[in-house]
Every structure is written in C-alpha cells, then in structure tokens.
Amino acid sequence: MIPWEEIDRAEVPGHEGEVTLLKRGAEFSIRIAGTELMNSRRHGSEDALAELTCSRIKRKSGLRILIGGLGMGYTLAAALEQTEPDALITVSELIPAVVGWNRKYLGHLAGMPLDDPRVSVEQEDVAKIIRAGKSAWDAILLDVDNGPEGLTRKANDCLYGRSGLKASFSALRSGGMLSVWSCGEDEIFTRHLKQCGFQTEIVTVRARKSGKGSRHTIWLAGKPG
Ligand SMILES: C[S@@+](CC[C@H](N)C(=O)[O-])C[C@H]1O[C@@H](n2cnc3c(N)ncnc32)[C@H](O)[C@@H]1O
Known part of the structure; x- marks a missing residue:
C-alpha cells in the first residue's frame, strides 16, 4: 500500500485549526483535524x-448559481456541465489555500473547472455571500461540512439554523433551490427547512459514480414560485 504523503497544510481562517492536502499515488485527500472532507476517488454524490x-x-x-465550497471542484464541474453558456457560477471558498491547491495540484481531477469563463471565485465565507444578496441566486449549493453541522469550523453552524436558512430563502429567486450535501440524515434540519418556507425533498445518493459506496443525503429545498 502506497503511504499518504502530505503535500501542504494551511490554517482555517478564524484560528479554527488546520486543513491538510495529502496524496497517495493518483489519489488526493483534503482533511480537517484528521477527518476527511473530500477524497478524489469518491465524488458521485x-x-x-x-x-x-x-x-x-x-x-x-441566465442561471446564477452559488456553490460553497470549492473542495476539489467536482460539484462545480458538474454544475458547469448542466448549465447553458450564459450561466454565471460563483464558487465561494473559505480557505485561500484550497483555491491555490486547485490551481496547482487538483485542477485536472474535475477537468479544470476554474478555467471556465462562467466561473468566478470568491475567497470568502459563503454565509457572508448569502447574507449580502436578496433574490440573487437560482441555486445555492452547500457542501462545506460533512452535514448540517459545522465541521470545517464551528461558525458554519450558522448556515443550518433557522436564521441561516431564512437568509438563504431570501437570497434565492422565486423557484430557486437550496441544496445541501450530507453524509447522513438529520430530521431536525429537515424540520427547520420546512419551517423556513422551503418545499423539501430528500434524496439518497451513493458515494461512487458506479452506484457503490456509502449512502449520502442531499436536501433539495425549493423556494416556491
Ligand atoms: C467537502 S469540501 C467540498 C467538496 C466539493 N463539493 C467538491 O466537489 O470537491 C468542503 C469545502 O468547503 C470549504 N468551506 C468550508 N466552510 C466554508 C465556508 N463557510 N464558506 C466557503 N467555503 C467553505 C472547505 O474549505 C472545503 O474546500
């Protein structure tokens, strides 16, 4: 078995620990405090x-899409594939080093999505971008933790409580959608989505493209309109 090699490490803004980039053969892993946030071999979900x-x-x-965060760029690449040439996609990434890693080491994994002219990168907390916009987005895609609870940093909790969800509701255009990735189910989060006015669908997806691997949960929360 090839051992993992550390490529780089960086601080999570707010002095909330460190994020590391590791490589083993052609496989990459991004980890926070030893917990894997993203692995290049599993990106089906x-x-x-x-x-x-x-x-x-x-x-x-004319779609306007906000993605938080960048990770290895798979969600971004899939959004580019699904949208027209006039779409504009903003990807928000809290940790500047992750953007640098995509440009230097990871870009090839998802087909260099940062090079697409429809993409702009904001090295910023996605919660701040959400709060700044009213009826600004057709979709807000959140994959910043491993579920609706701060993992990258505790402050991300604010995205998943009622006040964070109301901010997302207000930042969406009518008919828009807030989508949230998770490694598991969470009934309280589902209830909060409904209480904030979202029409909520929950889909279970396998970790690997082949349909194998762990089961992950995606909330698709629509703003009526
Ligand atoms: C699980 S990874 C995302 C994986 C991504 N969906 C992909 O396809 O590769 C989580 C990413 O969100 C970033 N992140 C965490 N909290 C954030 C926040 N509040 N705002 C923006 N990005 C954040 C992390 O630095 C990390 O790059």
Missing part, C-alpha cells in the same frame, strides 16, 4: 448535488 439541483430548476437560461 458531490456531482449529484449539482445534477439533481439543475434538473429541478425550471429556469434554464
């Missing part, structure tokens, strides 16, 4: 986050 969302949004042209 990260792709599905974008595919399921784009297939449900009625509007097809």
Whole structure:
C-alpha cells in the first residue's frame, strides 16, 4: 500500500485549526483535524448535488448559481456541465489555500473547472455571500461540512439554523433551490427547512459514480414560485 504523503497544510481562517492536502499515488485527500472532507476517488454524490439541483430548476437560461465550497471542484464541474453558456457560477471558498491547491495540484481531477469563463471565485465565507444578496441566486449549493453541522469550523453552524436558512430563502429567486450535501440524515434540519418556507425533498445518493459506496443525503429545498 502506497503511504499518504502530505503535500501542504494551511490554517482555517478564524484560528479554527488546520486543513491538510495529502496524496497517495493518483489519489488526493483534503482533511480537517484528521477527518476527511473530500477524497478524489469518491465524488458521485458531490456531482449529484449539482445534477439533481439543475434538473429541478425550471429556469434554464441566465442561471446564477452559488456553490460553497470549492473542495476539489467536482460539484462545480458538474454544475458547469448542466448549465447553458450564459450561466454565471460563483464558487465561494473559505480557505485561500484550497483555491491555490486547485490551481496547482487538483485542477485536472474535475477537468479544470476554474478555467471556465462562467466561473468566478470568491475567497470568502459563503454565509457572508448569502447574507449580502436578496433574490440573487437560482441555486445555492452547500457542501462545506460533512452535514448540517459545522465541521470545517464551528461558525458554519450558522448556515443550518433557522436564521441561516431564512437568509438563504431570501437570497434565492422565486423557484430557486437550496441544496445541501450530507453524509447522513438529520430530521431536525429537515424540520427547520420546512419551517423556513422551503418545499423539501430528500434524496439518497451513493458515494461512487458506479452506484457503490456509502449512502449520502442531499436536501433539495425549493423556494416556491
Ligand atoms: C467537502 S469540501 C467540498 C467538496 C466539493 N463539493 C467538491 O466537489 O470537491 C468542503 C469545502 O468547503 C470549504 N468551506 C468550508 N466552510 C466554508 C465556508 N463557510 N464558506 C466557503 N467555503 C467553505 C472547505 O474549505 C472545503 O474546500
């Protein structure tokens, strides 16, 4: 078995620990405090986050999509594949080093999505971008933790409580969709989505494209309209 080799490490803004990039042969892993946030061999559910969302949004042209965060770029690449040439996709990434890793080491994994002219990168907390926009987005795709609870940093909890969900509701256009990736189910989060006015669908997706691997949960929360 080839051993993991550390490529780089960086601080999570807010002094909330460190994120590391590791490599083993052709496989990459991003970890926070020893817990894996993303692995290059398993991205079926990260792709599905974008595919399921784009297939449900009625509007097809002039889409404005917000993705948090970048990770290895798989969700971004899937969103690019699903959208028209006039779509604009903003990808928010909290940790500047992750953007640098995509440009230097990881870009080839998902087909260099950061090079697509429809993409702009904001090295910023996605919660801040959500709060700044009213009726700004057709879709907000969140895969910043391993579920609706702060993992990358505790402050991410604010995205999943009622006030964070109300901010997302207000940041969406009518008919828009908030989609959230998770490694498991969470009934309280589902209840909060409904209480905030979302029409919520829960889909179970396998970790690997082949249909194998762990079962992940994706909430597809539509803003009526
Ligand atoms: C699980 S990975 C995303 C994987 C991504 N979906 C993909 O396809 O590769 C989580 C990413 O979200 C970023 N992140 C965590 N909290 C964030 C926040 N509040 N705002 C923006 N990005 C954040 C992390 O640094 C990490 O790059």
